[in-house]
Amino acid sequence: MLDSTYHQLTNDEIAQLGERYELLEAIGHGGMSIVFRGRDQVLNRAVALKLCRPHVDVSRLHREAIAMAGIQSRHVVSVHDFLKLNQQRGVLVMDWIEGQDLATIMCDRKIALNDDIVRQWMRDVCTGMIDAEAKGVIHRDLKPSNIIIDAHKRALVMDFGIATGQTMDQLTLDGQVLGTPLYMAPEQAEDPSNVDTRADVYSFGATFYHAIVHQPPFEAETPWSVVWKHKTEPLIPPKSRNPSVSSVLNDCIERCLAKDPADRFSSFSQINEILSSSGIQPWEYTIDETLANYLGIFKVHRKQFLSPDLTEPNRPTIFDFPNRRRLKILFGDLTKQDVDALVSSDDAMLTMSSGVSAALAQKAGGSFREDAQRFTPVRSGRVVVTAAGDLPSRFVFHGITIGVDGESRQFPTRDVIAEIVDSCFYQAETLSIKSIAFPLLGTGNGSFPRGVAIDTMFRVIAHRLLRRVTPIKEVRIVLWPEVASPDDNTLILD
Numbered sequence: 001m002l003d004s005t006y007h008q009l010t011n012d013e014i015a016q017l018g019e020r021y022e023l024l025e026a027i028g029h030g031g032m033s034i035v036f037r038g039r040d041q042v043l044n045r046a047v048a049l050k051l052c053r054p055h056v057d058v059s060r061l062h063r064e065a066i067a068m069a070g071i072q073s074r075h076v077v078s079v080h081d082f083l084k085l086n087q088q089r090g091v092l093v094m095d096w097i098e099g100q101d102l103a104t105i106m107c108d109r110k111i112a113l114n115d116d117i118v119r120q121w122m123r124d125v126c127t128g129m130i131d132a133e134a135k136g137v138i139h140r141d142l143k144p145s146n147i148i149i150d151a152h153k154r155a156l157v158m159d160f161g162i163a164t165g166q167t168m169d170q171l172t173l174d175g176q177v178l179g180t181p182l183y184m185a186p187e188q189a190e191d192p193s194n195v196d197t198r199a200d201v202y203s204f205g206a207t208f209y210h211a212i213v214h215q216p217p218f219e220a221e222t223p224w225s226v227v228w229k230h231k232t233e234p235l236i237p238p239k240s241r242n243p244s245v246s247s248v249l250n251d252c253i254e255r256c257l258a259k260d261p262a263d264r265f266s267s268f269s270q271i272n273e274i275l276s277s278s279g280i281q282p283w284e285y286t287i288d289e290t291l292a293n294y295l296g297i298f299k300v301h302r303k304q305f306l307s308p309d310l311t312e313p314n315r316p317t318i319f320d321f322p323n324r325r326r327l328k329i330l331f332g333d334l335t336k337q338d339v340d341a342l343v344s345s346d347d348a349m350l351t352m353s354s355g356v357s358a359a360l361a362q363k364a365g366g367s368f369r370e371d372a373q374r375f376t377p378v379r380s381g382r383v384v385v386t387a388a389g390d391l392p393s394r395f396v397f398h399g400i401t402i403g404v405d406g407e408s409r410q411f412p413t414r415d416v417i418a419e420i421v422d423s424c425f426y427q428a429e430t431l432s433i434k435s436i437a438f439p440l441l442g443t444g445n446g447s448f449p450r451g452v453a454i455d456t457m458f459r460v461i462a463h464r465l466l467r468r469v470t471p472i473k474e475v476r477i478v479l480w481p482e483v484a485s486p487d488d489n490t491l492i493l494d
Helices: 011-018 058-069 102-110 115-134 186-190 196-213 225-231 247-257 268-276 289-306 355-364 370-374 412-432 448-465
Strands: 019-027 031-042 045-052 081-087 087-097 099-101 147-150 156-159 317-321 325-331 340-347 384-386 396-406 409-410 437-438 476-480 492-493
Touching: 011 019, 011 081, 019 045, 031 115, 045 289, 058 087, 099 102, 099 268, 102 147, 102 196, 102 225, 115 147, 115 156, 115 196, 115 247, 115 268, 147 409, 186 196, 186 225, 196 268, 289 317, 289 448, 289 476, 317 448, 325 448, 340 355, 340 412, 355 370, 355 396, 370 384, 370 396, 384 412, 396 412, 412 437, 448 476
Parallel strands: 317 492, 325 476, 340 396, 340 437, 437 476
Antiparallel strands: 019 031, 031 045, 045 087, 081 087, 099 147, 147 156, 317 325, 384 396, 396 409
């Protein structure tokens, strides 16, 4: 028997527990509980016992027991029993799993984990989380130390201590963040009681980013600094840090880590489908049938946007949306677009030194550049609004595609592009903008691939026109420079 003083157990508690369970050794501990390897003396089998510390409300561990007991899954650690010692100290009895948690495995290695191994573990965790989703359970603390890899190399999810769900009372701790900042979704830090499965999707992405890159997506000196980076700092793609990562796995994790929940996968079954099939592209996947139809039409015409036939007339491609909204993709000169707002693409200091931003500055004239630079430096993904000067619009929205972090530059990502589009839609609502024209964001000095840029912009704009309240009636994506003939014929796509 273990030393009761060291483990804060009274003799009465040990006696009560010992009626059925024998404690063999302490294997882990935290601020809320101690975990033991033990033995069920009635059924003669190994078990894990999680004991609340004396100061912890027993209802917290009871919540975890309820959450885990309701989930029947090969990839969630099973719970067998819950009891109260002296009616005040909770004990959760679970399967004993021979293996190591993912955090320990990652710590023991000097390099990132193999792509194929990580993919299989991701699929296992997806299966466990699909079964949790089916019971309406949101984990809220999915991270490497809460994923255990057993002797058969299977991954299992554990520790539902701060889970929430349809049949569970809300757990609230005033003044505390529920979750682990290194892996926490931005919205969970702001309002942990009002998150859904997409917060777990974000934590899942952060966990496996860490596994394949050998470092978490964001690091800082304090927990709140980490939370702030999750909310504001562009993600460095996994493949940029580990070139051996496959494109599908890179894109899957990137989408899980989208800052806007609307841009993430909405369920773990979607992620599992991506990981199980090489034919589905992560950023193209959607269960929104209407959006999928628009993406399908766009895909048919995508080649002409990237490799135009200069012998053919320039025919803007128009996508009509409900509520008399439309998206037009055309080749032309952004500075000549007669719209309420023109969007620029620039760096954090708004230097307007080349490309679209320089052309807009030259055409606007006057103090256009100086007016914008009063706001510098501007964070990547944000938008600065100025008057348009001599341009044929009311405003210019200066989108920041290249950021600054100390001495280094932050280059555009899908998330940055999506954030700029969202910021423009927000400003449009504030300023009653009915028409807006975008360049192909980030593809100049930012060197963002043109194909990825137009795919991202179309998907985000189409989703916002379909699903968001906005005064915007017409959006244009103007492909720069002007390379097509001035023919005004248009192709209407319903």
